[in-house]
Every structure is written in C-alpha cells, then in structure tokens.
Amino acid sequence: MHNYNILLEADKMPDMWYNIMPDMPVPMSPPLHPATHKPVSPDDLAALFPPGLIEQEASIQQFISIPGDIMDAYRLWRPTPLRRAFRLEKALNTPAKIFYKNESVSPSGSHKLNTSVAQAYYNKISGINELTTETGAGQWGTALSIACSMYNMKCTVYMVRVSFNQKPYRRGLMQTYGATVLPSPSDTTDFGKKILAEMPDTTGSLGIAISEAIEVAAKSGGSIKYSLGSVLNHVLLHQTIIGEEAKLQLESVGEYPDIVIGCVGGGSNFAGISFPFVHDKLKKGKDIDVIGVEPTACPTMTRGAYAYDFGDTAGMTPLLLQYTLGHNFVPPGIHAGGLRYHGLAAQVAHLLKHNVIRSVAVLQNPVFEANLLFAKCEGIIPAPESGHAVKVAIDEAIRCREAGQEKTILFNLSGHGHFDMTAYDAYLNGKLEDYELSDDILKQGLTCLPDIKA
Amino acid sequence: MHNYNILLEADKMPDMWYNIMPDMPVPMSPPLHPATHKPVSPDDLAALFPPGLIEQEASIQQFISIPGDIMDAYRLWRPTPLRRAFRLEKALNTPAKIFYKNESVSPSGSHKLNTSVAQAYYNKISGINELTTETGAGQWGTALSIACSMYNMKCTVYMVRVSFNQKPYRRGLMQTYGATVLPSPSDTTDFGKKILAEMPDTTGSLGIAISEAIEVAAKSGGSIKYSLGSVLNHVLLHQTIIGEEAKLQLESVGEYPDIVIGCVGGGSNFAGISFPFVHDKLKKGKDIDVIGVEPTACPTMTRGAYAYDFGDTAGMTPLLLQYTLGHNFVPPGIHAGGLRYHGLAAQVAHLLKHNVIRSVAVLQNPVFEANLLFAKCEGIIPAPESGHAVKVAIDEAIRCREAGQEKTILFNLSGHGHFDMTAYDAYLNGKLEDYELSDDILKQGLTCLPDIKA
Numbered sequence: 048m049h050n051y052n053i054l055l056e057a058d059k060m061p062d063m064w065y066n067i068m069p070d071m072p073v074p075m076s077p078p079l080h081p082a083t084h085k086p087v088s089p090d091d092l093a094a095l096f097p098p099g100l101i102e103q104e105a106s107i108q109q110f111i112s113i114p115g116d117i118m119d120a121y122r123l124w125r126p127t128p129l130r131r132a133f134r135l136e137k138a139l140n141t142p143a144k145i146f147y148k149n150e151s152v153s154p155s156g157s158h159k160l161n162t163s164v165a166q167a168y169y170n171k172i173s174g175i176n177e178l179t180t181e182t183g184a185g186q187w188g189t190a191l192s193i194a195c196s197m198y199n200m201k202c203t204v205y206m207v208r209v210s211f212n213q214k215p216y217r218r219g220l221m222q223t224y225g226a227t228v229l230p231s232p233s234d235t236t237d238f239g240k241k242i243l244a245e246m247p248d249t250t251g252s253l254g255i256a257i258s259e260a261i262e263v264a265a266k267s268g269g270s271i272k273y274s275l276g277s278v279l280n281h282v283l284l285h286q287t288i289i290g291e292e293a294k295l296q297l298e299s300v301g302e303y304p305d306i307v308i309g310c311v312g313g314g315s316n317f318a319g320i321s322f323p324f325v326h327d328k329l330k331k332g333k334d335i336d337v338i339g340v341e342p343t344a345c346p347t348m349t350r351g352a353y354a355y356d357f358g359d360t361a362g363m364t365p366l367l368l369q370y371t372l373g374h375n376f377v378p379p380g381i382h383a384g385g386l387r388y389h390g391l392a393a394q395v396a397h398l399l400k401h402n403v404i405r406s407v408a409v410l411q412n413p414v415f416e417a418n419l420l421f422a423k424c425e426g427i428i429p430a431p432e433s434g435h436a437v438k439v440a441i442d443e444a445i446r447c448r449e450a451g452q453e454k455t456i457l458f459n460l461s462g463h464g465h466f467d468m469t470a471y472d473a474y475l476n477g478k479l480e481d482y483e484l485s486d487d488i489l490k491q492g493l494t495c496l497p498d499i500k501a
Numbered sequence: 502m503h504n505y506n507i508l509l510e511a512d513k514m515p516d517m518w519y520n521i522m523p524d525m526p527v528p529m530s531p532p533l534h535p536a537t538h539k540p541v542s543p544d545d546l547a548a549l550f551p552p553g554l555i556e557q558e559a560s561i562q563q564f565i566s567i568p569g570d571i572m573d574a575y576r577l578w579r580p581t582p583l584r585r586a587f588r589l590e591k592a593l594n595t596p597a598k599i600f601y602k603n604e605s606v607s608p609s610g611s612h613k614l615n616t617s618v619a620q621a622y623y624n625k626i627s628g629i630n631e632l633t634t635e636t637g638a639g640q641w642g643t644a645l646s647i648a649c650s651m652y653n654m655k656c657t658v659y660m661v662r663v664s665f666n667q668k669p670y671r672r673g674l675m676q677t678y679g680a681t682v683l684p685s686p687s688d689t690t691d692f693g694k695k696i697l698a699e700m701p702d703t704t705g706s707l708g709i710a711i712s713e714a715i716e717v718a719a720k721s722g723g724s725i726k727y728s729l730g731s732v733l734n735h736v737l738l739h740q741t742i743i744g745e746e747a748k749l750q751l752e753s754v755g756e757y758p759d760i761v762i763g764c765v766g767g768g769s770n771f772a773g774i775s776f777p778f779v780h781d782k783l784k785k786g787k788d789i790d791v792i793g794v795e796p797t798a799c800p801t802m803t804r805g806a807y808a809y810d811f812g813d814t815a816g817m818t819p820l821l822l823q824y825t826l827g828h829n830f831v832p833p834g835i836h837a838g839g840l841r842y843h844g845l846a847a848q849v850a851h852l853l854k855h856n857v858i859r860s861v862a863v864l865q866n867p868v869f870e871a872n873l874l875f876a877k878c879e880g881i882i883p884a885p886e887s888g889h890a891v892k893v894a895i896d897e898a899i900r901c902r903e904a905g906q907e908k909t910i911l912f913n914l915s916g917h918g919h920f921d922m923t924a925y926d927a928y929l930n931g932k933l934e935d936y937e938l939s940d941d942i943l944k945q946g947l948t949c950l951p952d953i954k955a
Contacts, residue, residue: 050511050512050576051511051573051576051577052511052576052577052578052579053511054508054510054511056508057504057505057506057507057508058504119505119587122504122505122506123505123506123584123588123879123880124506124880125506130577133573134577134651152606153880154879154880154881154882155880156919160880193880196876196877197588197877197878197880215922215926216670216919216922216923216926217922219922219923219925219926219929220882220919220922220925222925222926222929223873223876223882223922223925223929224876224877225877419677422650422677422678423650423651423678423679424651425577425608426577426578426607426608426609426614426647426651427608428608428674428677465610465670465674465919465920466919468669468670468671468673468674468677469670469673471673471674471676471677472669472670472673472676475673475676475677
C-alpha cells in the first residue's frame with residue numbers, strides 16, 4: 048500500500064504556535080514609527096490591532112498557546128493532509144521523496160484561514176465587531192470573510208480594482224460569506240479619492256488597498272480594526288501550525304526533510320511551512336536547505352534592497368527592515384496576485400540576510416508548466432502562487448535524479464487555483480507573458496525609500 | 502474539545518464496494534434492449550463498456566473487492582472527512598446532531614471521482630486508451646478528465662452547450678487535465694448534426710450529450726469506450742465507499758444515523774451515502790429514514806411516471822424501469838445542473854417504489870438560503886446540487902427542534918460550489934427563479950414513453 052495521504056488525528060493537532068523571535072541568530076532591528084522613525088511602541092499599534100495581537104507581535108515567547116476557541120475553529124479543516132507525491136515522483140523518475148502539505152482543503156481554499164480566524168478571535172474578545180482589510184487575488188479577503196462570519200463580525204474588503212473587475216467569482220465568494228467588497232482605489236477613503244483624482248484609470252495595487260483599509264480603521268475612533276494577511280510577526284506565527292503538523296506527520300512515517308520550500312509574497316505561508324524546521328536548523332544543527340520562491344516579475348528577495356521601508360503605498364504602516372522593491376513599485380500583472388508585493392516580512396528578510404534560508408526567482412510560464420504536470424499527477428490545480436513552490440520542488444527533484452540523491456523534499460501547497468482558471472486558460476492558449484525586469488525599472492522603484500540607516 | 506473533523510486512517514479505508522442487488526426486497530425488472538425490448542445481455546453492452554464494468558453491472562455479489570490500484574488512487578484524497586456540524590446545530594438551536602460527509606475535498610471537487618478512477622482503471626486494463634462522456638454542470642467531466650490523466654488515457658467530453666458557454670472556467674479545468682471539451686450538440690456526431698439542423702439555437706441537454714458520446718464509442722470499432730457518471734449499477738456501487746466510510750467514522754464516535762439524506766440527479770451520490778445504511782435497514786431491521794432530494798424544477802421522483810424509459814434523448818441506451826419525466830423532457834435552467842436529468846437509477850427507483858426510501862422536492866431559492874447559512878457556519882460553499890441535501894438536513898433539524906427530538910442526521914456534501922459562483926451572485930442579487938412545473942408540462946414530457954408493461 049502506498050500511503051499517499053498522511054493524516055493526523057484531530058487530538059494530535061499541535062496546540063501552540065511557534066514564534067521564531069527568541070531563536071533569531073542575531074537580534075533584529077526594530078520596526079520604526081512612520082513619522083518619528085523611533086522604534087514603534089505597543090501603543091502606536093493600538094489604533095489598528097487588538098491587545099492579543101500586539102502582544103504576539105512583540106512576543107519573545109518561543110511557543111504561544113492556541114486558545115481553545117481557535118483550536119475548535121481550526122478543527123473545521125485541520126489537521127490538513129500531508130501527501131506523498133508518489134505519482135509525481137514516478138513521472139519525474141526521481142529518487143527524491145516529495146511531500147507536500149495540502150492547505151488547499153481549507154474552506155477558504157488556502158492557508159490564509161489559519162491567521163484570519165485567530166485575528167478575528169482576538170479582535171472579537173477585545174470587543175471589536177468590525178474589521179477592514181485589503182485583498183489582491185482574493186485569497187486573503189476570502190479567508191477574513193469566512194472568519195468574520197464565524198465570529199459574527201462585519202468585514203469590509205478593499206479589493207485591488209483590476210482583480211475586482213477580473214474576478215467577479217472571487218468577489219461573489221466573499222459576498223456569500225457576508226463581506227462588503229469595494230474596488231480599490233475607492234471613493235470611501237481620503238487616500239482612495241486622492242489616487243482616483245490623480246490616476247482615474249488606475250488598476251490599483253495592494254499597497255494602495257492597504258492604505259485605504261488602514262485609513263478606515265485609524266479614523267474609526269477605535270470601533271473598527273485593521274487586519275493584515277501577511278508580513279507581521281503575529282501572522283507568521285499563526286501559520287506555523289502548518290509546519291508543526293507537517294513535522295508530526297513526517298515523523299509518523301519516519302521522515303525528515305532535507306529541503307523545505309514555500310512561495311513568498313509577504314512571507315506568511317513560507318514562514319508557516321518552514322519556521323518549525325528553521326528552528327531545528329538554528330537550535331539543533333539540522334542541515335536543511337530552506338528555499339523561498341518568488342516570481343521574477345516581483346523579485347523582492349533576489350533583486351530588492353535590504354532597507355527600511357513602508358508596508359503600504361501611503362506610508363502609514365511602521366517602517367520594517369526588509370527586502371523591498373520600494374513601496375511605490377507596481378509589479379507587472381502576473382497571475383500570482385498574492386506574490387505581487389513590494390516588500391517582505393522582516394523575520395523572513397532577517398533570515399535571508401543571515402543566510403539561514405535562500406531565495407529563488409522563477410518565470411511565470413515554467414510555473415504553469417510545472418502546475419500542469421502536478422495537476423495531472425496529483426489531481427489538484429495549484430493556485431498560481433503555490434505553483435511557484437511546485438516548480439522549485441520539481442526542479443530540486445530533477446536535480447536529485449541527476450545527482451542520484453534520495454533527498455526528502457517538503458513543500459507547501461498553500462492553496463488551490465479554482466478561482467484562477469483564466470490564468471490556466473491563458474497558459475493553455477500560449478498567452479502568458481514572462482517578465483524579467485530591467486535594472487532601470489528596479490532602480491526607479493527604490494528611489495522612494497526613506498533615508499534610514501539599516 | 503469539539504471533534505468537528507472525524508477522520509479515518511488510510512489503512513482503515515474500506516476495500517470493498519457494496520452492491521445492493523442481492524439485498525433487494527423484491528426482484529428488479531431487467532434492463533431491456535432499446536430495439537428488441539428483450540432483456541439486455543452482457544454482449545449488448547460490450548460495445549460501450551469494458552468487461553470489468555459489465556460484470557459489476559450484472560453482479561449479484563454483495564461485496565466487490567476494490568483493486569489495489571484503485572485503492573491507491575482513492576488514497577489521493579480518501580478517506581474523506583466526516584464532519585459534525587456543531588456550528589450549524591448551534592445556529593439552528595436544534596437538539597439534533599448533524600453529520601456530513603465532505604466529498605468536496607476530492608481533487609475534482611465532488612464525489613464523481615470515486616467512480617471515474619474505477620471506470621478509467623477497468624477500461625485501461627482491458628486495453629482501452631480513450632473514453633468519451635457527457636457533462637452538464639461539469640462535475641462529471643472534470644472527474645473523468647482527472648481519472649484519464651491519471652491513467653494516461655485520452656478523454657473527450659461532450660458538454661451541454663449552455664454550460665459550455667456559461668462556464669468557461671469549468672471547461673478550462675477539464676482542458677488543464679488534458680481533456681478535449683466539445684459543446685453539445687456538436688458537428689462531430691450524426692445525432693449532433695441532426696439536432697443542430699433541426700434546432701440551430703438549442704442550448705443542448707444532458708440526454709443529447711449522452712447520445713453523442715455513445716455514438717462516438719459505438720462507431721469506434723471498439724477502440725473508444727463510453728463512460729457514464731451516474732444511473733448504472735456499477736456507478737452506484739463505486740460510490741458506496743462514501744457511506745461505508747461514514748459508517749466507520751460514525752461508529753468511531755458512537756453514533757448511528759436516524760436520517761440519511763442525499764440529493765438525487767441520476768442517483769449515484771445518494772446511493773453512495775445511503776446504500777450501506779439501506780443494507781442495515783433491509784437486512785438488520787434498522788429504523789432509518791432515507792431521503793432523496795430533488796429540485797421541483799425536475800421532479801423525477803415526486804411527480805414522474807414509474808415506467809420503462811431510455812437514459813438518453815436519441816434512445817440508444819437500454820430501457821430501464823425507473824421514475825422518469827420522459828427522455829425528451831428538458832428541465833428549466835436551474836443552477837443545479839447535475840440534477841437536471843429526466844430519469845433515475847433503476848435501483849433507486851426500485852427502493853422508492855417499494856417504500857424503502859422516500860423523496861422530497863425543494864425550490865431553488867430556499868436551497869440557496871440554506872447554503873448561505875451552511876457556508877457561514879461551516880465555511881464551505883456547497884455545490885447547488887449538494888445544497889438540496891443541505892436544505893433538507895436543515896429542515897429535518899428544525900423539525901427535531903420543534904419536536905424536541907435528539908435525532909442523528911447524516912447527509913452527503915457531494916461537492917463544493919467554487920465553479921457555481923454565478924448562481925450565488927444571482928441569489929444574492931434576487932435574480933434566482935423558482936420553478937413549479939404545471940401538470941400539463943409534465944404530462945407532455947411523458948408522451949414519448951415507449952409502450953412497455955412495467
């Protein structure tokens with residue numbers, strides 16, 4: 048019997064999140080206030096986030112207990128299956144063992160629900176009944192919509208205009224869960240109005256949508272909070288349930304990974320699958336190759352500057368020391384909308400800077416070629432974002448074949464592509480473009496960086 | 502701890518399908534040859550199906566071993582979770598316990614993959630490398646596309662024209678798995694050309710698409726076989742893995758259902774969830790209320806005739822004694838495309854005729870209202886078809902509240918609605934129609950019935 052589907056019993060689900068902060072090899076530079084450039088205090092964050100999340104953001108506790116209510120919510124779809132890709136291995140004729148964590152089985156279709164239910168919960172218990180957020184491709188907006196419906200909260204999603212128009216089904220999905228979905232830039236915020244006045248035909252960007260969502264929360268007098276789907280430490284640590292489950296599941300079949308792979312937009316799914324293993328690398332001397340994969344169209348890690356920058360376009364967020372293409376940078380319209388982000392979680396950037404992890408950039412067409420092979424072998428259509436991890440997992444498996452190495456590869460299938468069929472259609476019809484950005488374009492993006500010594 | 506997610510270990514997955522034929526309370530009338538009206542012989546079926554499936558079609562063996570290769574394929578997504586809908590129970594304030602089998606986690610998004618991999622397998626081992634089929638909403642076409650890609654077979658799908666045009670994403674999904682998808686009626690078959698000449702603007706129907714797919718197989722000289730996604734006994738028995746798993750999962754938490762519910766188009770998902778329990782009812786005297794749910798727009802069970810009829814429009818299939826609205830009947834364009842079928846599996850019809858099971862018809866808008874509540878509680882967007890089971894499960898739970906009864910309800914969530922968001926959009930915007938068919942319309946549909954004594 049081939050054990051394709053490595054499950055974990057519900058009562059064996061890890062009940063603590065892993066926080067990488069105390070394990071960092073070198074101390075991290077603090078987040079800075081956007082106006083004063085002084086280290087951000089918990090009070091500075093209170094307008095946007097509830098106490099529970101602010102505490103986690105700055106926590107130096109290695110493991111943080113998951114409240115029972117969130118455990119119950121997780122059990123709606125967790126533990127997720129770990130799958131051994133026997134058919135893919137056979138198709139590649141590789142001696143490598145390929146495992147993937149299947150986060151696509153969540154009701155929202157991706158890993159994003161791991162943090163959205165936690166964020167909704169901490170807001171709810173602090174008396175908040177309304178959240179705002181932004182979404183690009185729609186995975187995050189969907190996840191927050193579901194979480195808010197679970198906790199009977201209002202949810203307003205600023206959806207990047209180009210996606211709002213191109214993806215009516217994704218929009219409908221959020222509305223089905225009861226969310227209000229607005230195209231960004233919108234005329235409901237000052238920043239949105241300003242952008243619309245300057246560029247009436249703009250397609251919008253994630254940075255602009257973040258600014259709008261933050262503005263609504265900041266001006267609400269405390270009744271509305273803001274929710275972010277990636278980048279921040281509390282988001283990364285909520286996602287570590289992925290890697291922790293995977294570790295137990297691998298252990299149950301006597302395996303441990305030589306290579307761990309995740310795609311990287313803001314960095315949360317990558318952190319989720321990899322940080323529990325990075326822990327072993329930092330603290331137990333495990334030899335693991337940890338790879339973050341990004342698109343060449345938005346090469347934050349491979350070609351960005353290591354610098355302090357804002358998380359949004361308007362410059363309202365704290366400044367984080369990160370890899371960045373500049374907060375004004377608008378990446379080409381690749382289909383992996385979740386990877387079209389100029390910046391990076393500071394924790395992921397820190398590990399990259401100190402060579403604990405490494406990064407790879409891949410083109411769009413090879414990603415879809417890999418996804419088609421994966422779909423034919425494993426049955427699942429990967430989200431374009433997750434496909435970046437699929438592509439590099441396949442590349443590594445081929446390398447193993449060529450070198451005759453029986454390595455164990457683990458990657459995160461962060462979501463399915465059911466709402467991205469236009470992208471597959473475009474690929475099948477030879478209409479996908481590949482983007483290699485010129486040095487000039489990248490240099491121009493970096494002109495907006497604030498002048499702060501890293 | 503609430504045990505929402507009742508899993509089953511991979512090595513506990515049942516390895517036999519249940520065949521209800523030997524357990525029937527009264528012998529069934531045989532299928533008849535479409536031309537001679539004599540009982541069909543295995544030879545008559547050889548042009549369309551491989552030996553393994555023909556054997557199962559006529560089998561009187563109670564349990565049929567699942568070949569190891571199919572078990573391996575099943576393990577790509579099986580065992581599927583059984584979920585206790587705690588949040589829905591709470592929202593309904595019902596003392597009833599609601600369980601549902603979550604077949605939506607399959608790579609194809611529905612239960613259909615349970616039979617498509619089996620059908621592809623039996624064709625492959627008999628030397629067949631190409632299959633044809635029809636699809637309405639697209640769940641079945643998707644499932645057969647995936648199965649064919651797993652076994653390296655060619656797959657041609659005749660997709661009802663109205664769906665082909667309205668659902669480009671569903672079409673793209675099948676193409677991503679390598680299938681050829683044609684709008685039906687098409688100009689690739691004699692029957693398709695005939696229909697196009699008579700009705701150039703027709704939207705097509707499942708009956709027409711079946712006729713086209715059968716014609717291609719019948720005229721191939723044996724190299725191409727036909728595959729059907731419901732109705733036939735071998736399809737029903739492949740689906741019993743659903744109910745058998747559910748039985749083990751319920752047992753693991755000390756439960757047994759008082760009510761079992763499935764939606765009914767051709768009858769395969771209904772048979773899948775219910776037949777293993779119908780077995781207990783027939784053979785062990787268990788008192789279970791088994792309910793098949795259909796749309797009022799296509800009321801085969803509740804208002805159809807019990808008569809011999811064809812499965813397709815052209816009259817090429819064997820004649821089955823069933824409930825039918827007449828093989829020319831074209832149901833109104835409800836969104837539950839998989840339930841828009843004039844006929845019914847003979848086994849399901851037989852059980853209904855002999856009062857072992859019962860049937861309920863529901864309107865479209867109440868189904869979507871129930872689905873929205875379900876989505877908000879459980880996170881999952883049901884397929885419009887599956888939503889019919891959701892609706893009646895909710896109705897029964899409310900009845901339990903009113904009667905103060907703590908019944909255990911089990912239903913099959915046969916698939917997710919990710920490719921049906923236009924339907925949800927229409928509902929949210931008040932644009933869904935409800936159809937109650939007039940007696941005249943139904944009477945007219947029955948004028949095409951062949952004159953055979955039941």
